[in-house]
Amino acid sequence: MFVDARTLPQRFTVDVDICIVGAGAAGITLARDLSGGKRKIAVFESGNFDFDAETQQLYAGQVAGQAYTPLDRDRLRYLGGTSNHWEGSCRQFDALDLADWPIGVDALAPFYPRAHEICQLGPYTFDPQDWSVDEARPLPLGAGASLKNGVFQYSPPTRFGTVYRNDLASAAGLTVYLNANLVQIETNDAASSVSGLEIACLNGKRGRVRARCYVLAAGGIENVRLLLNANRVQKSGLGNGFDLVGRYFMDHAFVPLAATIVGQAASPEMRFYNQHAVRGQIIEGYFCASDEVRRKEQLPPFAIGIRPAGNAVDAAMGNVKLPRALRNLMSDDFANHLTYYLPRWLGRIEAPATWLNEKLWRSAPGTYNTVYSCGPAPDRQSRVTLNDNVDALGLRETRLDWRLPADFERSMQRAHELLAQELGRTGFGRLRIESSATTGYDPIKDLSEGHHHMGTTRMHNDPHQGVVDADCRVHGIGNLFVAGSSVFTSYACDDPTLTIVALALRLSAHLTSALS
Amino acid sequence: MPYTRRFVLAGLGGVTGLPLMLRLSPGLAAERSVGLSAATLRSLIADPLRARILGCSYRAQFPAEDHPGVLTGLIGSSLGLGDAGAAALNRDALLCVLDARVRAEFGAGDIVRADGWVLARTEARLCALCE
Numbered sequence: 001m002f003v004d005a006r007t008l009p010q011r012f013t014v015d016v017d018i019c020i021v022g023a024g025a026a027g028i029t030l031a032r033d034l035s036g037g038k039r040k041i042a043v044f045e046s047g048n049f050d051f052d053a054e055t056q057q058l059y060a061g062q063v064a065g066q067a068y069t070p071l072d073r074d075r076l077r078y079l080g081g082t083s084n085h086w087e088g089s090c091r092q093f094d095a096l097d098l099a100d101w102p103i104g105v106d107a108l109a110p111f112y113p114r115a116h117e118i119c120q121l122g123p124y125t126f127d128p129q130d131w132s133v134d135e136a137r138p139l140p141l142g143a144g145a146s147l148k149n150g151v152f153q154y155s156p157p158t159r160f161g162t163v164y165r166n167d168l169a170s171a172a173g174l175t176v177y178l179n180a181n182l183v184q185i186e187t188n189d190a191a192s193s194v195s196g197l198e199i200a201c202l203n204g205k206r207g208r209v210r211a212r213c214y215v216l217a218a219g220g221i222e223n224v225r226l227l228l229n230a231n232r233v234q235k236s237g238l239g240n241g242f243d244l245v246g247r248y249f250m251d252h253a254f255v256p257l258a259a260t261i262v263g264q265a266a267s268p269e270m271r272f273y274n275q276h277a278v279r280g281q282i283i284e285g286y287f288c289a290s291d292e293v294r295r296k297e298q299l300p301p302f303a304i305g306i307r308p309a310g311n312a313v314d315a316a317m318g319n320v321k322l323p324r325a326l327r328n329l330m331s332d333d334f335a336n337h338l339t340y341y342l343p344r345w346l347g348r349i350e351a352p353a354t355w356l357n358e359k360l361w362r363s364a365p366g367t368y369n370t371v372y373s374c375g376p377a378p379d380r381q382s383r384v385t386l387n388d389n390v391d392a393l394g395l396r397e398t399r400l401d402w403r404l405p406a407d408f409e410r411s412m413q414r415a416h417e418l419l420a421q422e423l424g425r426t427g428f429g430r431l432r433i434e435s436s437a438t439t440g441y442d443p444i445k446d447l448s449e450g451h452h453h454m455g456t457t458r459m460h461n462d463p464h465q466g467v468v469d470a471d472c473r474v475h476g477i478g479n480l481f482v483a484g485s486s487v488f489t490s491y492a493c494d495d496p497t498l499t500i501v502a503l504a505l506r507l508s509a510h511l512t513s514a515l516s
Numbered sequence: 517m518p519y520t521r522r523f524v525l526a527g528l529g530g531v532t533g534l535p536l537m538l539r540l541s542p543g544l545a546a547e548r549s550v551g552l553s554a555a556t557l558r559s560l561i562a563d564p565l566r567a568r569i570l571g572c573s574y575r576a577q578f579p580a581e582d583h584p585g586v587l588t589g590l591i592g593s594s595l596g597l598g599d600a601g602a603a604a605l606n607r608d609a610l611l612c613v614l615d616a617r618v619r620a621e622f623g624a625g626d627i628v629r630a631d632g633w634v635l636a637r638t639e640a641r642l643c644a645l646c647e
Contacts, residue, residue, distance in 0.1 A: 146625075417627065420634030424622030427615075431634050438573075438632035 005180035012207035016040040019211035022218035024081025026483040026504040028160045033508040035174035044180040047078030061398035080161020088157030089495040097492040102461045102470040115501035119155040122281030136271040146293045154282035185230035217483040220453025224384045239474040246384040250491045252450035258372040258443045259416045263429025265366035273306035302374035303493040309367035375491035454485040552592045554584040564646040571643035573630040
């Protein structure tokens, strides 16, 4: 059931078995999976059912380092969390993606099929050959090629707060408290066990939660904020004995026009690498490095998609599809979605004029642009910390300093050289790498983030190298766990949501076993 | 920049591979054997004016090859033909050999960048012949 925490008595208390903080993709997945039995589960969500500007303001923060979307626009603080503007791209991590993690692909494999269903995806396969049709088929790369093909499937996208609202309302033993903000994590004197949480509402109501175990599922930036603000016993912040909370912030870097391809016009092969429908499921093919090349050349995991050149409407949207944008703008979240989309459109206001000019001039047939994304290697200096501003509930706000590696452009160009080799080897066409030195256009100036906040409470068996262990338990604290992308040790090239859900299901299984 | 990009794209316009850059030069019948000379190789390129842009970039990177004789010799030896072999080829056969060589170079990673374009070494050398 749902309870508006603002209507509870002052100094309310809640006693449950498991307390989850945050009702985004991870929190809702956990809540649904854990409930229905004899256990009492509580979820504390800062927002309400819908967007609210005053609550959203609690996400305010500072951005230093690499340019980034303002933190109160990049995330959404109401039921469903940031899934409320998720674009839906999904892919499973493979063995190489998890090479630096303390868990392997076998640990996630049992949970991916159910995560697939939760994200409302199509048939359970990411094999490019299974998605090949006459109208759109992968380029035949062959054995020994330096690249391989991959496929993203697109969720509708699943708005977790909307799709699973009825489940949350009717689940036995589950209460979702809305408008309820975690403001302090209380521990014993040794900070080895959480004794309770202090909850506050913007209308002044306060209360306390006691549980057998606690899960922070508030997102990759907010999880850090909650831990660093919990400094009554451990002055550096809870779980931060080795100065790792907030470090290794990762997001994927996205470059929309890194190269131009001249090739066959109206090509089924190039169509495969743009979003298209196959048997009713939206997919998108991509090129990525073969495992051998990734190891040999130490390239970051990357994905290269293809778009028809002169597709300036898409470019203007920052790769946001117009129908989806219009649908979101017509929703109740109008104000929030406008602040999300408007900066992207204003920054490319010249693109429609370019598009018209190209149509009049009649671009050479068979020209395409690449879309590059990659997950750079974790960088200890890329981090989330606290700034000195305090929000309406008395919590210090966050400061994000996102760093990209010095060799980012070199890696991007090398990835495109590998693609050029395959295009030339197969006789498909030729590729031109954009750079200020040769073409006069610097694609790095249009680099943007993927809005995926990862790695800030990274998973590692060694507490000197990670914040949580392989079970997502905070090192040194017996009953505190973390869910979501903040536990990622390293990052692949794509949207993390499917893996967030799979990890949440895995954590649910662990908690069920541990508490029984 | 957009003009320059469109300019070069039009030059390669619709190219799917080297053969489409090449055309039958007037006076060269398909069945007639062609030797490997700079003039012969140049005549295979459809738009020498635009190929010159790429060739200029290549010659700047590899000044030791900045001579038609050197380039022709290097192209010939990369094709593994020798004088007698080259003399025995007609134009179509020469194009096939060139295409196979270019694809092999891409496969082996023997590539160069000319004005941002990633080319196989032999096709870059062909462009470099266009002065």
